[in-house]
Amino acid sequence: MTGPAEFKPATVEKIWDRDRGCCAKCGKPLVWDRRGPGFGGWSVHHREDRGQGGVKRASKGRVQPRAYLALAANGVLLCGDGVTGCHGEITRNKVPARLGFRVPRIGIRRPVDVPLLHALHGWVRLNNDGGYAPADEPDEEEMAA
Numbered sequence: 362m363t364g365p366a367e368f369k370p371a372t373v374e375k376i377w378d379r380d381r382g383c384c385a386k387c388g389k390p391l392v393w394d395r396r397g398p399g400f401g402g403w404s405v406h407h408r409e410d411r412g413q414g415g416v417k418r419a420s421k422g423r424v425q426p427r428a429y430l431a432l433a434a435n436g437v438l439l440c441g442d443g444v445t446g447c448h449g450e451i452t453r454n455k456v457p458a459r460l461g462f463r464v465p466r467i468g469i470r471r472p473v474d475v476p477l478l479h480a481l482h483g484w485v486r487l488n489n490d491g492g493y494a495p496a497d498e499p500d501e502e503e504m505a506a
Contacts, residue, residue, distance in 0.1 A: 366411040366430045373405055375491025376436045381481055385437035386447040386462065388480035398442040405436045406448055408472045409464040434487040435472040437462065437479075459499065 368376070383390050384403065391403040411430055429435060440446035451462045461477030464470065472487065476496040479485050485493040 368405050368431055368436050372433050375433045376405055376438060379491050379493060380438040383481055384440040384447050385479050386439055389440050391438060402442050403438055403440050404442050404448050406439045408435050408462060409466060412466055429471055432489040433491045434489045
């Protein structure tokens with residue numbers, strides 16, 4: 362069973378198909394049966410971090426739903442598990458934010474709006490149907506927005 366900010370199995374399959382079973386950062390081929398920690402493991406990275414509080418965020422005394430955190434545009438396949446591989450590099454902020462693997466939680470832009478430099482597809486905008494569209498490389502002004 363998945364929590365409210367976890368990717369459902371059908372969403373993981375969409376992400377797997379879109380990323381062609383490869384790490385979105387380095388392009389390394391992954392093995393479906395090796396999901397999780399360990400040698401050759403992989404995981405689905407939340408571009409906008411779930412953070413504390415899951416899919417809801419308090420704002421001026423109100424709770425705002427963040428259900429988009431569990432949609433395909435917010436997920437990419439990465440080798441490693443959050444502390445190892447490309448997933449670990451991104452989690453430790455060793456990958457520049459301008460590459461689109463991390464979307465700030467301040468809520469100005471959603472993951473569907475932030476271009477990503479995908480290892481296989483180049484600069485793209487991911488969509489919630491599990492697809493993508495080509496995108497121009499963002500300039501400094503766009504990344505600050």
